[in-house]
Amino acid sequence: MADVFTKEQRSEVMRHVKGSRNKSTELKLIAFFKANHVKGWRRNFKLFGKPDFTFPPYKITIFVDGCFWHGHDCRNTRPKDNADYWSKKRERNINRDKEVTQTLQNKGWTVIRFWECELKNESFLRERLHLILNPVK
Numbered sequence: 001m002a003d004v005f006t007k008e009q010r011s012e013v014m015r016h017v018k019g020s021r022n023k024s025t026e027l028k029l030i031a032f033f034k035a036n037h038v039k040g041w042r043r044n045f046k047l048f049g050k051p052d053f054t055f056p057p058y059k060i061t062i063f064v065d066g067c068f069w070h071g072h073d074c075r076n077t078r079p080k081d082n083a084d085y086w087s088k089k090r091e092r093n094i095n096r097d098k099e100v101t102q103t104l105q106n107k108g109w110t111v112i113r114f115w116e117c118e119l120k121n122e123s124f125l126r127e128r129l130h131l132i133l134n135p136v137k
């Protein structure tokens with residue numbers, strides 16, 4: 001399939017995709033926290049790898065990885081155009097994600113990673129976040 005965008009248009013589209021996606025995924029988690037009376041989360045907490053949400057008292061930190069950018073094998077990925085370019089970019093992100101997780105775990109953090117597409121599933125969220133919903137006091 002031929003690329004319907006010029007180079008400039010494509011980077012504009014990608015900027016838009018990236019920006020709007022991050023915002024909506026964060027809002028979804030915030031809504032979940034509020035609905036479940038979860039307190040103590042911080043955004044933009046200064047930590048290696050820039051996690052999306054952090055619970056400093058519990059040393060728990062959460063990343064939401066965009067399926068497209070971080071290489072999830074779901075329907076949100078599979079670009080038809082410039083496949084090589086995107087697969088290299090995703091490979092870099094995947095390696096970086098592993099490095100970040102490992103580094104934080106070595107420092108005693110519990111790292112929870114979500115795929116963007118998983119946020120729709122509330123019971124899944126509940127399961128993955130049981131540490132936060134029922135923190136050990």
Ligand SMILES: [Zn+2]
Pocket residue numbers: 067072073074075076115116117118
């Ligand atoms: Zn996905």
